[in-house]
Structure formats: structure tokens, C-alpha cells
Amino acid sequence: MLPSIQNSSIVTSNKKIKFLKSYLTTVVLFFVVFSSSAQDKKAKALLEQVTSKVKSYDNITIDFKYSLQNAKENINQDSKGNVTLKGNMYVLNFMGVTKMFDGKKTYTIVPEDEEITISKLNENDDNAITPSKMLTFFNSGYKYSMDIIQDVKGRKIQYVKLVPTNAKDQRKEILLGIDIQTKHIYNLIEFGKKGTKTTLTVNSFKTNQPLSKNQFTFVPSKYPNYYINKLD
Numbered sequence: 001m002l003p004s005i006q007n008s009s010i011v012t013s014n015k016k017i018k019f020l021k022s023y024l025t026t027v028v029l030f031f032v033v034f035s036s037s038a039q040d041k042k043a044k045a046l047l048e049q050v051t052s053k054v055k056s057y058d059n060i061t062i063d064f065k066y067s068l069q070n071a072k073e074n075i076n077q078d079s080k081g082n083v084t085l086k087g088n089m090y091v092l093n094f095m096g097v098t099k100m101f102d103g104k105k106t107y108t109i110v111p112e113d114e115e116i117t118i119s120k121l122n123e124n125d126d127n128a129i130t131p132s133k134m135l136t137f138f139n140s141g142y143k144y145s146m147d148i149i150q151d152v153k154g155r156k157i158q159y160v161k162l163v164p165t166n167a168k169d170q171r172k173e174i175l176l177g178i179d180i181q182t183k184h185i186y187n188l189i190e191f192g193k194k195g196t197k198t199t200l201t202v203n204s205f206k207t208n209q210p211l212s213k214n215q216f217t218f219v220p221s222k223y224p225n226y227y228i229n230k231l232d
Contacts, residue, residue: 043144043160046178053183059086059211063204066094070196080203089216100218107218109226116223119231141165147175156180157187170194 054060061084068077081094092099098109101121108117147159162174172193177186187201220228 040145040160042146046146046158046160046183047144050178050183050185057207059084059207059209061085061204061206061209062202065199065201065203067199067201068196069198070192070194072195075196084209084211084215086211086216091216100216102216102218105218109223114223114226115229116226117229117231118218141169142174149180150177152186155186 061082063082064080066079066081068075068079079095081092083090083092083094087103088101089103090099090101096110096112098107098111100107100109104121106119106121108119110116142162142164145161147161150157150159156179157177158180160176160178162176164171164173170193172191174191175189177188178184179186184205185202187199190198192198
């Protein structure tokens with residue numbers, strides 16, 4: 001993801017966008033709570049409670065930790081980020097990149113390259129990270145079941161296991177941890193078929209915060225020397 005107008009700069013930026021895409025996808029999808037047609041009635045009921053709770057808030061601000069591990073590849077990386085959501089709009093800050101969606105367009109801002117990529121929402125793009133997909137991500141393609149309950153610093157965390165039904169999916173399974181008392185998502189653990197494990201953990205969950213009028217508005221004047229790459 002995101003001052004030079006030369007082609008080499010554009011290629012470099014595009015490579016970064018591609019490299020970060022999977023991370024950003026996982027992060028954004030983590031902060032949703034969705035209506036699901038789960039096979040497990042208890043899992044479905046719990047997810048519906050979480051959905052109802054989240055939808056009752058005007059806005060949500062979350063600070064999180066993201067961990068990537070793969071023992072075979074000797075990978076052990078930790079990153080921190082934050083995201084603010086309101087309706088179908090969001091601002092995500094992660095790995096030095098800011099990704100903003102104002103309801104119509106997505107803005108990917110990379111200070112390191114002083115470049116901004118702007119793209120319109122394409123509802124037909126199956127790989128696009130969109131608010132509508134955030135709310136329906138688990139509607140199909142997964143088997144659901146209740147998993148273990150863990151005590152985490154005095155909190156009861158109930159895990160729901162999600163197993164992809166598509167054999168080509170590179171994820172073996174996903175564990176979604178939910179705080180039984182608050183009905184807030186505590187963490188998400190994703191296991192890849194090639195030994196990769198990614199974990200997203202909520203460090204801070206705030207709701208109904210006072211937000212700036214321009215919280216989800218792209219203001220070009222803030223980036224006077226940036227190259228703006230409009231994809232469409």
C-alpha cells in the first residue's frame with residue numbers, strides 16, 4: 001500500500017500494496033461483527049449477540065496487536081495498529097499505512113513513499129475489502145462450532161471455530177474469541193495450511209467517541225507533496 005511520478009515509483013508502491021493486502025484484509029475483517037447462518041445453533045446465537053451489541057454503537061475505536069508466526073520459515077513478527085469504524089466508513093492505521101473508506105472511495109496513504117492511491121468501490125470485486133463484506137463475511141463458506149472457553153486475566157473468552165468449506169482455501173481454521181460478559185471480540189486466531197499462524201488481539205475497545213467532522217474525509221491539502229494515483 002502507499003514524491004515521484006516516475007513509473008518506477010508507481011511500481012514500487014504497487015508492490016507494497018500487494019504485499020500488505022493480505023495483512024490489511026485480515027485486520028479489517030477482524031473488526032466486524034456479522035450476521036451468520038451458522039451450523040452450530042449456540043455459535044450462531046453468540047455471534048448474533050455480538051452483532052446486536054456492535055450495531056448498537058454509533059462508532060467504535062480499537063487499538064490492536066497483530067502477530068504473525070511461522071516456525072518452519074523462522075518468522076515471528078508483531079505489529080500494532082488502530083481502526084475507527086462508523087457505519088460503513090472506517091480509518092485503519094497499520095504497518096505505517098493509512099487506509100480510509102468514506103463510503104464511496106478508498107484512500108490508501110503511504111507516508112514513506114509520499115503516495116496516495118484512490119479507488120472507487122467495486123461491489124463485484126470478490127477480493128475488495130468493503131464494509132458490506134465485513135458484515136457478511138461469514139454468511140457462507142464456513143462450518144461453525146463452539147470451541148473452548150479460556151480464562152484471560154479474569155475474563156471468560158468463548159471461542160467459535162470456523163472451518164472453510166472450500167478445499168482451496170489456504171486457511172485451515174479460524175478461532176474467534178468472544179468475551180462472554182461484554183459480547184465484544186477479544187481476538188482472532190487464524191491457522192494456515194502451511195504452518196502460518198496470525199493472531200489479532202484487541203488491546204482497547206472504545207465506543208461512541210467524539211469524532212472529527214472530517215474523520216472519514218480525505219483532505220488533499222494535508223498531503224501537499226504527495227503523488228496521487230487515481231486507479232479509476
